[in-house]
Amino acid sequence: MTSNLIDPREPLEEQHARLLVITEALMRRVEQEMDEVGAAYAQFERAVVLEDQVQQRTAELEHALNLLNHSNAQLAQASRDADAARADLSNAIEAVREGFALFNGDDVLVMCNSRFGQQIRDVQPQLEPGLHFREYVVLVSRSRFLALPRGTSPEVWAAKRLQRHSDTHVMFNVELKDDHWLQVSEHRTPGGGTVILQTDITDVIRIGREERDKLLDEQARMIRATLEHLNQGVAIFDRGARLVGWNRRFVDLLALSPIRMHIGVRFDRIAQDFRERFSVSQDSFLRTLEHWRGDVVQQTPLSFELQGANRQTLDTFARQMPDGGFVISVTNVTAEREATRALSIANETLEARVTERTLELEDALDAAERANASKSRFVAAASHDLLQPLSAAKLYLASATDGDANPLLVKAGRALESVELIIDALLDISKLDSGSAQFDFRDVALNEVLLPLRDELAPLAASKGLDLRVVPSRLSVRSDPSYLRRILQNLMGNALRYTERGKVLVGVRRMRDAVRLEVWDTGIGIREEDQELIFQEFQRLDASASANEGLGLGLAIVERACARLGHPLGLWSQPGRGSGFFVNLPIANRPGRAADPMVPQVAAGWRLKNRGMIVLLVEDDNDLRRAITVLLGKWDVSVLDAASADEAIDLLDEIEITPDAVLVDYQLEGSMDGVALAQALFERHGPLPTCILSANRSSEFRARCGDAGLPLIAKPIDAGKLERFLLSALPGEVDAEARPRFFSFD
Structure with missing residues (x-):
């Protein structure tokens, strides 16, 4: 009931007064309505209880009132502190020597000092908090105090300024009327706002300009002094082909009238004196300079000679300058040209003698090259012709010994080995001397x-x-x-x-x-x-x-x-x-192999015994073909021999037998050599194990065999290498899955 009689939105003092009134009314009612059976006492007890509750509520309200008063006091102090801090910040910003403005994250002006926009007096009155950055830029672009660059409208300037505003850090110079300059820099705040500083740099710009003018004057004096000390004549013309500078040497060399030489005279008038006193080697170049225009880009320098009396020769050189003008230099080369003429006369005689001597040396060189080529061809041909019978002799000896230790056969074998070593050595020396070794x-x-x-x-x-x-x-x-x-x-x-x-x-x-x-x-x-x-x-x-x-x-x-x-x-x-x-x-990067144990030597061919192997042998040398056949017969290998590629193909087609291996000489009579025959046999009979026999030791030939996947045994043929190839061709000798298609045995 009490809560319905009290409005909690009322102040605490009013609630307390209302409770006291209610309490007094209840007390009076209790006293008036007491009956005989003790109902009044009951009302009294209730009134006492209600009074206690009212007192408790009143105490709580007083405590809450005290807290509220304390909070109001703290809030008032905080407000005073904030006002003081704002005043300090405003005073600090005002004390900054540069113009200062702060825009929040929404690009709205929060505050600025009195120096901000001071030089743009028609804009400064409108710089009030709440001004948007875009509106600020538009106002500046339309100010009568802003000196816009030539050809730039206020709209274009404002667009470029807003584009720069998107950068994290911005710094640039702004030119104002009456030769004043501002340096504007923008910095981003952590909250996304923008701080703008405006610094008057007019004095800095003016001092720099004065220093630059002084430097240019000093450079001009230095250039004039330098020109006067040059041995060349020099004249400088602007983009309108008007004379702006020259030295005394230029006038002396060209014998020009002093009346002609003055600031502003055009080059075409000076060129008239050129034509009267000299003949011009490249008259088109001189006409180019006479009709000079600064907007024409002439990247290639112009060079011509002026021929005067008494064979006087002046080398004239003209080059365009970055500002569109050009500079002409004139050098007296009369002595050099006379020396060149004298040297040319002397060279004519010397040239004839050199030509005669050169022809003699060319004849001698041709003779030496022919002799060297003949020697190389002789060594190669002789080596090939010697290796053929040498191979046959070695194979015959290998088949004749068959494990016997006949002293005469052993000596004969050693003699053949010595011949082979000598031939190999001669070939090596020939290659190394001729530079053909690869x-x-x-x-x-x-x-x-x-x-x-x-x-x-x-x-x-x-x-x-x-x-x-x-x-x-x-x-x-x-x-x-x-x-x-x-x-x-x-x-x-x-x-x-x-x-x-x-x-x-x-x-x-x-x-x-x-x-x-x-x-x-x-x-x-x-x-x-x-x-x-x-x-x-x-x-x-x-x-x-x-x-x-x-x-x-x-x-x-x-x-x-x-x-x-x-x-x-x-x-x-x-x-x-x-x-x-x-x-x-x-040294290389990979380690070598460990030491291998000694392998006992065994007689060649014993592992081929009783294998029933069939070999196709294609060799055009009858003695060598017979020697290989005899040796393979000693090893229980059946040989199908042919003297040419066509004969070998016809033989296999006729007997309809596919050999276990093929031995092919490289140099065969007919249209196919050994490599071509091997590839033809692959197409007809599949990938037969095939080995090339040749005395050719060139790197090109080895590369061709390697590209075709064909192993090579060099002549004279070594019986051990021949045995290893035939063993590799036998099925089961090497794991069929792991064995490569071809082997190298040389």
Whole structure:
């Protein structure tokens, strides 16, 4: 009931007074309505309880009133503090020497000081809080105090200004009327607002202009002084072809009248004197200068000569300047032209003599080139013709020995091997000398070169009772593997050949970014005066050595190959104590292979016995074809032989047998060579294991075989290599899935 009699929206004082009135009314009612049965007492008790509630409510209202009064006091203090802070901020902004304005995040002006827009007096009265930034820019663009750039309207200026406003940081200069300047900078606030500062930089601009004018005056004086000290005549014309500067040398060289030379005279009037006193080598260039216009871009300089009396020659040079004008320089080259004429007369006589001598030298050079080409063709042809019968002889010997140790056959085999080595050496020297040798640089594991050579030369060392030690190495080098093997083979063979007792040591010494192959021996040594001689062809220190021990070509090949490969070669030797040869090689990034165990040597062909293998042999040389047939017959291999490509194709079509492997000579009579025949057989019979036999050692030929996927065995044919190829062609000898289509055996 009480809550219905009191309006909580009324002030606390009014609620308290209303409760007191209600309490008094209730007390009076209680006293008036008491009855005989004690109802008045009950009313009294209720009145007492109601009074307690009223007192409690009154206390709460008084406490709330105190809190409200305290809060009102704090709010009033805060309002006074805010007013003081606003006044301090306004005073601080007003104390700033630059014009200051603050726009909020909605680009509405919040406040500015009295210096903001002070120089734009027709805009400053409208700079009141609430002004939008766009309206501010429009007002400035239309101000009569703003000096707009030439050709720029107020609308265009306002659009560019609003576009700059979108940048995070803006700074630019504004030109005002009466030669005043403002620097305007904008900065973004963390809340997205904008602070604009306007700084009067008129004094800075004027001082800079004065300094620039002084500098230009000083430069002009310096330029005039420089022109007067030049040995050339110089004249400067503006974009209207009017004279603006010249030196005395220009007037003297051209013998111009002083009356002509004054500021502002046009070039066409000066050109009249040119034509009267001189003949012009390029008259079109002179006409170009006479009709000069500054808006025409002449990027190419104009150069011509003026020929005067007594052979006077003036070299004239004209170039356009950045401002559209041009500068002319005149140089007296009379002495140079006279010297050129005298030299030309002398050269005519000398030229005739040089021509005559050149023809003689050309004839001699042609003769030398023909002789060199003839030598190269002879070496190549002779090598091929020699290798054919040599291959046949080696194969016949291989089939004749068949495990027998006939001393005569062994000596004959060694003699043939010596002939093969000599032919190979001659071919190598011919290629290296002619520059036709091509190298295949790649990473080579040294063990892949050292260990096979150790196994190959171990029998020679054992036969002489020498201790051959080859220290394995896990290092890899960057070189051509075949030439690197030839270099090391020749050095090791040479050491074994000239060492009668003791040992030969081959090892690798690691350096910073390179390795050094070293071959040491305890042989006869080399005298200092002979150390250059040994690298020449057919030079041997041991005159008693037989031809089977070499013809002195090994070190010649080593010296040429190292030079072409870029591997420095060194030598140390002392007569009676031994020698050491050193080859420096660039180190590669991958490690070499570990040392391989010694593999026992077995007789060639025994693994082909009783296999029932059929081989197609295509060879146009009858003796070599017969020798290969005999050797393969010893190995229980059936041979289908043909002398040409057409005969081989017809033979397979006739007997309808597909061979297990194919041996093809490269140089065949007819329209197809060995590679073309192999590809024809692939199309007719599928991918038959095919090997090319050839004495051709060129890199182009090897690349062609490699591109066709054909292995190559070089002539003279080695029986071991031939056996390895035939074994690879047998099914089951190598896992069929893992075995590649073709193998390389050379």
